Amino acid sequence: MASVFEEDDYLIPPLSKDSTAFPDPRLASDEGLLAYGGDLSSDRLIAAYKKGIFPWYSQGDPILWWSPNPRLLLYPENFKVRKSFRRVLRSGKFTVTFDKRFSEVIKQCATVYREGQESTWIVSEIEEAYSRLHEEGFAHSVEVYKEGKLVGGLYGIALGKAFFGESMFSLVPDASKVAFKALSDVLGSRGYDFIDCQMKTDHMMGLGAEVVERDIFLDALEETLKKPTDFGSWQHFIWEYKDGK
Template sequence: MPVFTLSKQLSFPPPYLAIKEGLLAVGGDLSPERLLLAYRNGIFPWYSEGEPILWWSPDPRLVLYPDELRISKSLRKVIMKRLFHITFDKAFEAVIQACAEAKRPYGEGTWITDEMKDAYCELHRQGYAHSVEAWRDEKLVGGLYGISIGRAFFGESMFSRVSNASKVAFVTLVKNLRRLKFDLIDCQVKTDHLIRFGAREVPRKLFLGQVGKAIDSS
């Protein structure tokens, strides 16, 4: 299948037309309107500095249902020690900057470009993008950010400067989303880290149906 080139028109091709690796389209922009349309249709941007904007909709999709959260015994002990102070939306720009600076496996550079940071900071100002912060001795030591639409949360990136900081932040987020009756957390692609928390791969068709329901029923 071909990879579609986006025009200025605010639209995306159907996700099922993505190539095997999940790439659906190239180009467009990172306006709030386009980003929100993308997430509502199970599509997200992911590209490196110097590349055009790449839009993805992988099949299968990694999803964590809040009721299926798993916490290891060792992490439970860490949480009980209250080593971190967890907050929401207190330092969004600092969190996304820290995610951009975090070291990636195999020496890969960041995919969070300046253009991406500006776009998500604007979504934060509009009330769609949210951050979770882990503090220790009044220093930001871990956190994550993502997009919230209806009863669906779309995770984007996390970082940790101290062991377990991002894990505690993530668990706190999931528990809060469970309390708020969120249906799902989109984790995008498979990672062993998120599998250990109870995330699992589901067919894209099922995921898209669940996202639509989570957004429409809010």
Template sequence: MASMFDEDNYYVPQLNRHFLAFPNPRFAPDEGLLAYGGDLTPARLLAAYRQGIFPWYSEGEPILWWSPNPRLLLFPEKFKVRKSFRRVLRSGKFTVTFDTRFSEVITYCASVPRKGQESTWIVPEMKEAYIRLHEEGFAHSVEVYKEGRLVGGLYGVAMGKAFFGESMFSLVPDASKVAFKALSDVLGSKGYDFIDCQMKTDHMVGLGAEVVERDIFLELLEETVDKPMDFGSWQHFKWEYNDGE
């Protein structure tokens, strides 16, 4: 089996296209690079998420698979709503749907510029792979509207009672936060254990996400991935802000 080495001289194996097996993420370096190569078929992506692994790479690179330590998780009951954001939610100027415009959401996530980020990791083959996952009932989107116009949203993958957040976008202030709040509220009401936010950002920590050691995350994941999941379209999911929290 071919391999490469990262900057710390850690052996990084190449995945075999004919087998879905991944190296044990518990033994990956803290940076998280675990393997490279393989493909983005639904079967491989689902096998990866089941083990706390996700793809992340740029145009011109091989597919890179990651499981960083620590991990950032949002437990739905711990979402933080600051006073300024509470006023936004109370205003009623945003409305939310689920799974109605997945392709547009992922396209915006790939194209809307981000501060400090020169290019997107949502390359065309990545976009196509998650659209396939959506069509098969595993990947989901949240759409946020203002005056009838799509202005924000997010997408990710659900497995068991875990949701793996992948990316979000905003065309107006607060739109992505509204999407994340709506997702957290609905998943919390349905008994989801956590939303995986992958790597630490100040923005997510400000919303209540917590840093968790990878070994603990993997233990939580093992407990939740086999729980009954909400398979198929989420278009029937409804959300309205409840100020009685």
């Protein structure tokens, strides 16, 4: 099968359905499109994340695999809490759980309205694939409640001591920030090296994420994958805001 994509001087190759191998992400352009095709099997997805690659495409497109340069990372110890957000955390009006309602979180991430976005990249195949990874102990969710109602959350993949954030949602102000703060605190206490936020956004930069060259990210990823992964359910993880952090 011939390549049908070309980006700068890099020909975007199709993936074989008989192998989970990927091209070297260091060879991709800065935009990061690395390969297309294949499938969303758990083995392929885990192989992708271990190489700093993730799927991102729209309904009707082939599966597109990316590893952009630079990368946006949040080091847990660098999470920024501004005064207004500190007041929200002190109020105690939000509560947080882990891995209790993964299916609802990913559904909300797929369907919540986002200004300027006409459609979602969390197509049904993505939803099914990450739900399967959750059942297998790789994908995890954070749920945020207000007055007992689910109002925000996020989900992603954990490998080694890295967490790859995929999407978040918020039905009320600050709910997704609370989810991210809870995740950062808990992972920081468990020795995680970084949370991968993928691509630069002003929102994530405001929370303390920083831009890192792809080669530096890939080197750090190789090192963190040598550390044990927190497989299985995270329902036993507990977070309570400690003032001053």
